Amino acid sequence: MPSTLEKLDQHRSRLQTRSGPVSCVDTGGSGRPALFVHGLGTSSYLWRHVIAQLGGETRCVAIDLPLHGQTPAASDQDFSLPGLATFLADCCDALELTGIDLVANDTGGAVAQAFAAGHPERLRTLSLTNCEAHNNLPPKTLLPSVLLARAGIFARIAPRLLGGDNPKARKRFYGSGYQDVAKLPDTLARAWLDPLFGTAESARQFQRFLTSLHARDLLAIEPDLARLQVPTLIIWGTGDPNFGRKWAYWLRDLIPGATDVVEIDGARLFFPDEHAAELTAALREHWAAHP
Template sequence: MVAATCDTLGLSKVDVVANDTGGGVAQIFAARHPDMLSSLTLTNCETHDNVPPKAFLPAVLLARAGLLARIARPLARNVSRARKLLYGSGYQNVSLHPRDLLAVESDLAALKVPTLVVWGTGDVFFRTKWAYWLRDLIPGAREVVEIRGGKLFFPGERSRELVVELRRFWASRS
């Protein structure tokens, strides 16, 4: 879908910046279409076989059992409890599986496209170890930039910090 969108828009080279499940999709896109990438930036996201992340598993299991909708109303009365139990659970069906990322690992291990890894260190879903795993796997990745205390959606909450790193990364390639 990413490649088809680029084709439709007439984009032959793109800089991809991706977070969360989009990071998993971006890894698959990068592995299958490295010629379309100018650069790749990954932030806290699915990696290797961490799909879904273990901290998200309760929400996935409830959805699979058909119980997520039933408990949504009571949970809505206690938002902090809901966040702890189901944080971010917006999907009934998991669309990304470990096999999808595992299938492209050898291609990622050959990816020489300039790659930046920027990771929030306070994320309970995607621990910092995955950032370094990506850096060590992808030959085009040179560093991991840690955003101290940043959580899964730090790119939206602390976008200035991400933009500084993106600009530095892109300028270093010029």
């Protein structure tokens, strides 16, 4: 029987966009399109259980950001938030997506905020799970890695700690993002880690990725977010050490289209994987309220 990853890959293709090639999952169909955006260190596989539960209800599209999953990154790829928002817009153009239900997690949530601020007319709804907001970029838990990256050291030491067959890599990189990291299959952890740390060049690219993310880019879009009327749902895991629950309510109070916060008790950063049923139920209700 095919695994959840194999089932997802049955819908995978590679597209050419103005920002470069992108690997994406697209279940197709005539339903309203939902676009799923992951964050640092994961991929479109993060959404595998959500997409499986949605079945044929909606057209599910999940992209791999540059350097992540099966999407390569050019040597001069723009990893800044504005650059990644442009990448997302170019993916939508290539897929001819309009009236989008945008769903995002982690740094993908920051990218989604930048995209929504610049392209509100392309969205039907927005759903943000635990992610950066305001000046919480990088979050304190990521700051040591960012400081090492800025010093040019991260790319030298990270492959030894996280690359190859290191049995502790899964816990080191994903331990704080899962309530029970043992539920993250080793094969999936390696599918996420190898594109980042599998070679010296990919480690240098990921180091550059880390140094390209700045709070100033989030702060710059706040005036646009403060005018955003797109119906917005905030779905937040309350046990996340990276993005505390106060940020959920900060986003709700900033975005005029945001009317509700759904809390998932004890859930951490990567709860779209661990709590897919609760997330899917919240998304269904949100989408049904905005047909």
